Amino acid sequence: MQYKGVTIHYHLMLLPGMIILFIYNLLPISGNIMAFQDYIPAKGISGSEWIGFENFTYMFELESSRRVFFNTIFIASMKIIMNIIVPVTFALLLNEVIFMKIKRSIQTIVYLPHFLSWVVLAGVLIDMLSGNGLINKVISFFTGETMFFLASNTWFPVVIVLSDVWKEFGFNAIIILAALTAINPALYEAADIDGASRLRKIWHITLPGIAPTIVLLSTLSIGQILNAGFDQIFNLYNPLVYESGDIIDTYVYRTGLINAQFGLATAVGMMKAVIGFVLIILSYRLAYRYANYRIF
Amino acid sequence: MDLVGKKASISMNVKGKKLNITDMIILTILLVISILCLLPVIHIFALSFSSSSAASAGIVTVFPIDFTFAPYTQIIDDPYFFNSFFVSVKRVLLGGIVNFVLTVMMAFALSNEKSEFRSRNLYMWIIVFAFMFNGGLIPTYMVVQSTGLIDTLWALVLPTAVPIFNVIILMNFFRGLPRALKDAAIVDGSGPWRMLIQIYIPLALPAIATVTLFSIVMHWNSFFDGLIYMNKTENMPLQTYIQQLVIRPDEITSANKDEIMQKASSRTFNAAKIVVTMLPILVIYPFLQKYFVKGITLGSVKE
Numbered sequence: 001m002q003y004k005g006v007t008i009h010y011h012l013m014l015l016p017g018m019i020i021l022f023i024y025n026l027l028p029i030s031g032n033i034m035a036f037q038d039y040i041p042a043k044g045i046s047g048s049e050w051i052g053f054e055n056f057t058y059m060f061e062l063e064s065s066r067r068v069f070f071n072t073i074f075i076a077s078m079k080i081i082m083n084i085i086v087p088v089t090f091a092l093l094l095n096e097v098i099f100m101k102i103k104r105s106i107q108t109i110v111y112l113p114h115f116l117s118w119v120v121l122a123g124v125l126i127d128m129l130s131g132n133g134l135i136n137k138v139i140s141f142f143t144g145e146t147m148f149f150l151a152s153n154t155w156f157p158v159v160i161v162l163s164d165v166w167k168e169f170g171f172n173a174i175i176i177l178a179a180l181t182a183i184n185p186a187l188y189e190a191a192d193i194d195g196a197s198r199l200r201k202i203w204h205i206t207l208p209g210i211a212p213t214i215v216l217l218s219t220l221s222i223g224q225i226l227n228a229g230f231d232q233i234f235n236l237y238n239p240l241v242y243e244s245g246d247i248i249d250t251y252v253y254r255t256g257l258i259n260a261q262f263g264l265a266t267a268v269g270m271m272k273a274v275i276g277f278v279l280i281i282l283s284y285r286l287a288y289r290y291a292n293y294r295i296f
Numbered sequence: 297m298d299l300v301g302k303k304a305s306i307s308m309n310v311k312g313k314k315l316n317i318t319d320m321i322i323l324t325i326l327l328v329i330s331i332l333c334l335l336p337v338i339h340i341f342a343l344s345f346s347s348s349s350a351a352s353a354g355i356v357t358v359f360p361i362d363f364t365f366a367p368y369t370q371i372i373d374d375p376y377f378f379n380s381f382f383v384s385v386k387r388v389l390l391g392g393i394v395n396f397v398l399t400v401m402m403a404f405a406l407s408n409e410k411s412e413f414r415s416r417n418l419y420m421w422i423i424v425f426a427f428m429f430n431g432g433l434i435p436t437y438m439v440v441q442s443t444g445l446i447d448t449l450w451a452l453v454l455p456t457a458v459p460i461f462n463v464i465i466l467m468n469f470f471r472g473l474p475r476a477l478k479d480a481a482i483v484d485g486s487g488p489w490r491m492l493i494q495i496y497i498p499l500a501l502p503a504i505a506t507v508t509l510f511s512i513v514m515h516w517n518s519f520f521d522g523l524i525y526m527n528k529t530e531n532m533p534l535q536t537y538i539q540q541l542v543i544r545p546d547e548i549t550s551a552n553k554d555e556i557m558q559k560a561s562s563r564t565f566n567a568a569k570i571v572v573t574m575l576p577i578l579v580i581y582p583f584l585q586k587y588f589v590k591g592i593t594l595g596s597v598k599e
Binding site for chain 2: 006007009010011013014016017018020021023024025026027028029030031032034090093094096097098102105106108109110111112113115116117118119120121122123124125126127128132133134137166170198223230231234235249252253256257262265266269270272273277280281
């Protein structure tokens with residue numbers, strides 16, 4: 001059914017949001033031309049000197065920026081892999097629980113860390129991982145040694161990946177659990193009659209049943225490979241672990257806003273945005289082709 | 297362990313279901329996982345109620361040692377803490393309302409079919425583009441600066457005023473509502489605003505509760521915009537304050553640095569500040585928790 005003269009109201013409903021999106025989201029994209037300038041804040045974009053691709057060539061020559069790109073991809077890939085394996089395993093285990101009350105209580109508890117900020121969690125983690133903290137008390141009880149997790153380039157990425165998985169696995173399991181409930185129960189009944197064991201039912205019914213969801217989540221995560229988690233690393237790292245923990249976003253923050261190398265920092269940020277944009281488009285195309293997924 | 301065993305045996309008697317050794321192992325693993333999720337929260341609570349000598353000896357685990365309120369009374373003497381707490385409260389209220397109004401209006405307009413609202417797809421493409429692509433840290437900072445928002449509450453509200461992910465979730469939810477409702481409302485002479493307020497909003501309450509929870513949590517939890525857009529300590533929201541004083545006290549850039557550093561932080565004092573910071577989330581979470589699973593699965597999964 002159609003009614004006349006109402007589209008003006010729809011435009012009105014969208015207007016304030018579109019103005020804000022334009023100013024704070026789309027307009028800054030044009031600011032990326034700073035990447036091609038020797039930007040000097042006092043002179044502004046119109047007054048600064050154009051230097052072509054100099055910032056980009058300088059970026060590729062810098063040892064630190066290569067390390068930063070490597071760290072970003074390394075940490076993000078580890079997180080992506082673990083953030084699929086752990087929630088799937090957890091959902092499969094939870095699915096085996098037949099008591100609804102226990103199931104729901106466990107779910108409520110494991111979602112909780114997702115809603116706490118990295119500032120708060122970093123405060124807790126720094127305390128727990130310190131030389132005098134809870135975790136070192138346990139370790140020194142068994143081995144007699146003290147580990148400095150947040151000051152060691154070997155342990156820092158491990159702490160980053162594990163703490164991220166710890167925070168998000170419950171929340172990531174929601175979509176897997178939703179896929180599990182969509183599996184036809186008749187399949188399990190048939191398998192019971194055929195005398196299938198628990199593991200066989202998981203292997204032949206449950207896993208194929210959630211496979212499309214796993215494929216979809218993996219495909220969509222390709223687009224996130226340059227997002228290694230700014231809030232988390234920014235709050236947990238220190239100069240001792242720049243070598244293993246510095247990622248693009250933290251690097252842009254330090255070179256740009258702290259050291260005022262606006263041109264270089266914008267070039268690094270732009271590089272990230274362009275690669276990220278291509279990857280997102282790619283991942284959404286793959287998701288559409290293989291899992292028939294659309295965002296709208 | 298005992299608790300689960302007890303509950304399980306009760307259910308076992310009622311339903312006549314049989315618990316074998318595999319079930320017990322699975323339950324035990326899940327119980328350990330749940331405890332691991334709560335442990336850091338419990339530990340920081342225990343620390344915040346312990347005496348500072350017990351804390352520095354490192355003997356506090358999950359129960360407070362030498363129970364005391366001293367760290368909390370110490371907070372009362374810290375005017376910056378309370379000040380930033382209220383900045384955060386103001387930010388959540390203002391930002392939450394702005395997010396809510398814009399999300400609902402935009403989701404409703406976009407939930408129309410293309411045949412009814414011809415420009416819909418154009419808007420949709422702009423929104424999806426903005427969702428995937430942004431200007432990056434430094435250009436965004438410059439726009440916020442040039443629109444004069446630095447050191448105002450609006451710097452924390454306006455750049456995040458349109459939560460695009462939430463708009464898409466709610467739009468998908470609206471599109472799932474029966475078409476006949478809309479037709480009936482049109483026949484009864486309802487305009488789009490009335491339809492939104494009297495039909496769509498009440499019917500979409502689980503989805504709206506979900507996106508509102510997301511936006512409130514986002515506003516309460518973000519620290520970075522407070523860090524870069526606020527130069528004065530009295531304008532900083534709580535998470536930024538915690539970040540500056542508890543996590544990186546060596547990097548305070550504020551003008552009144554010396555004054556702040558005089559309030560030297562102890563481990564229990566910091567723990568108490570962290571507890572107060574997470575308390576609002578812990579309080580609202582159980583109430584909204586039941587909605588969000590339903591909201592997110594209905595809104596984001598499409599057939």
